[in-house]
Amino acid sequence: MNEKKSHGMGIGARRALAYIVLILLTFLCLFWFYVLFINSTRSHAELTKGFTPIPSTFLLTNFQNVMKGTLPIVRGMLNSLLVSVSSAALCVYFSTMTAYAVHVYDFKGKAIISTFILAVMMIPTQVTVLGFLQLVRRIGLLDSPIPLIVPAIASPVTYFYMKQYMESALPLSLIEAARIDGSGEFRTFNSVVLPLMVPAIAVQAIFTFVSSWNNYFVPSLIIQTDTKKTLPILIAQLRSADFLKFDMGQVYVTIAFSIFPVIVVYLILSKYIVGGVSVGAVKG
Amino acid sequence: MGKKSSNQNVVRYNRWGYIFLIPFIAVYVVFQLVPLVTTIYNSFFENYRSGLTQVGPNFVGLANFVKIFQQGDILKYTGNTMIMWILGFVPQIIVSLVLGAWFSDPSLRLKGQRFFKTVIYLPNLIMASAFAMLFFTLFADSGPINSILMNIGLISKPYTFMSHIWSVRVLVAFMNFLMWFGNTTILLMAGMLGIDTSLFEAAQVDGATPTQIFFRITLPLLRPILIYVMITSLIGGLQMFDVPQILTNGSGDPVRSSMTLIMYLNKHLYSKNYGMGGALSVILFIITGILSLIVFKTTAQNKD
Structure with a gap:
């Protein structure tokens, strides 16, 4: 079965090529985060001497210096958490x-309504942001x-994903059965439908x-007070501050602080x- | 399943359809539709600040649109946006197609697929602004990339990445490539796995090489998904903002060669020039509207 005609490469060569390319891409994806990690463990003095691939011991010192600094990054993380968790909860529920x-x-x-939601799915928030700001x-x-x-x-995109999922995982007979048992429509939704939707809800919540969490454009236009700023706005502030005056160790730790929690959560989930x-975006 | 056993009951139940729609519709109308209408409305008015004096709002018809094209900046920024999108998208689609074909090829039996998929998808979830800030520090004149390049003897003195037009553009495109090729790979792979395997087997029996199978069977059958990926990526490309904004600190330097359309819009919003900002938004709305229509049409065809 595996025998190939003479044209093209043999299976072994193709497999080797695939691994080489994959390893190269893995390197391209991870290299930056590796450098980020190394550099956040080094002091400013060490950083100015050039790059070495071995971590140093200043991670905690750098972090403590950041905490003493003017950029409220812990506060920023809490603000980001508040906004992102609430958005995710409201978004998936509604x-x-x-x-x-629409399904039931x-x-x-x-x-008309389902066509309308589908039609507006692609409109980016950026084009309505002017009116949004005025409002x-x-x-x-x-x-x-x-x-x-x-x-x-x-959120039209999440709606669309949920509807796709319901078409394959939510039998109407189940809702019928809940009605016969005397469950009200709202209760049926909360206690019968939501539990069935958990896999889709989890994906979309993430x-x-x-x-x-990553949103920068709209928050930067709306939030002005330092203590209310989310992490992306603080990163932008770090960028616009006079760069050379900074302790580079602190700069790296601040970036690491906003990137690594997401990486850890991602690796778990x-x-x-x-x-x-792939489930929601591609049909059949 | 007794469909219309009790018609009256069905009608009574169906009222709940409207009730469940209320939150979505209400929020959509207030936070999306009304802002869209007022944005369009704003585009017909002269309304800006010049120093301390507020000019307008005065109705000026289409004058903002005429002005925005006469100034010519919009063409330059559209060009920048498109150049950086293409620089990122071409490698993205090629790499994704190749990876998708490899991952979905049962005869190749690649090991560690989950590991590779996890890794290539990772950059997609990274905060774009922090990623751009990271690249800014890594590619700074005294940053680690220059240090590494000098150590291995590739260059003798630091290359100033941030002050050359093409190095900035390539960096932006490269970051977009890194952030999106994993996502595209997974989408295309799902599409490839959906192709009837008997087609591949028949082709193999007829003596087709893997390359021939890829170009003659996989690619034509993937066309709808490819169009979907391309148009959605183009719409995403038009929204390009976080990466160039943070990388160049909002200046789009050198000589505004990496200034994108949304960065331009952002400038108008900050300077409170609502007339011009509105006109620019309407233009972007029309372009994305047309592009969405194409996606809508192709996916609708795909369904039949």
Whole structure:
């Protein structure tokens, strides 16, 4: 079966080539984070002498120096957590609810609404951000985390993923059975449907969390007070500060502080994340 | 399953369809639709600050659009955005296709697939702003990359990455490539696994080489997914902001050669020039609208 015609490479050569390319790409993906790790363990004096591949012992000192500095990164991390966790929770709950409405019920205008949501799925937030800013200013929510959280309720992409998932994993007979048992519609949704949706909810919660965690554009326009800033805004501030005055060890630790927690969480959950990427986006 | 056994009950239940839609619709209308309308509305008004004096808002019709094209900056920034997108997308799609083919080829039996998939997807989740800041420090004149290149004797004095037009553009494109090729690989691989394996077997029996199978069977059957990937990546490319913004500290330097469209919009928003900002948003809206329509059409065809 494995015998190949003379054209092209043999299976062994193709496999070797595949491994070489994969190892090269692995290096390209990880190298930067390796340097980041090494450099955050080195002192400013060591850093100015050039790069060495062996870690030093200044990680804790660098971190303590950052804590004493002007950039409130722990506060920033807490703010980022607040915004991302709330966004993810609201987003998955209400997207599931919306998908449920379209999947289970038959009502007038259903076709129009589901086509509409599909049609607006691709509109980037950037094109409406001007009006969004004016609105937020008018209702007095400028410099508040609320406008970063509440809009997550209406997320067409998450809705679409949930609807796809329901089509394969939520039999209508089950809802029928819950009705016969006398369960109200809202209760059926919360106690029968949501538990069944947990795999999809987990995947989407992770994605929403990460995109909210990494979001820089909109938060940078809305948040102004230092103590309310999220991590990406603080990173931008670090970039715009006069670079050479800085202790480079501190710069590296600050970057590491905003990158490594996500990497750790990702490595724990990678099985679900990598599997979840393809499920929603590609159909059949 | 008794579909319309009790029609009245069904109607009573279906009322809940509307109720469950309320949160989504309400939030969408308030935070997306209204802002979209006011953004478009703003584009027809002259409304900016010049020093301490506020000009407008005065209705000026399409004057903002005329002005934005007369200034010519928009063409330059569209060019920058497209150049950096293409520089990143071409290697991205090639690498993803090759990796997807390898991963989904049962005769190759690659070991450690989960490890490689986990690694190549990793950069996608990294905070783009922190990633850009990291690259800025790594590629600084006295940074570790220059130090390494000098140690291995490739260059004799530090290369100033940040002050050459093409090195900045290539760095931005390279970061976009790193962040997205894993994602694209996984999408394409899912598409490849969806192809009927009997087609491959038939081709093998007829004596086709792996290369022939790839170009004659896999690629044509992947066309809908390829179009989807390309257009969504293009829409994402038009939104390019975090990486060049942080890398160049918002300046788009050298000589604004890495200034993207959204960085331009960001500038108008900061200087409170709502007329021009609105016009630019409307232009971006129309472009992404057309691109979305193409995605919509191709995926709808795919379904049938």
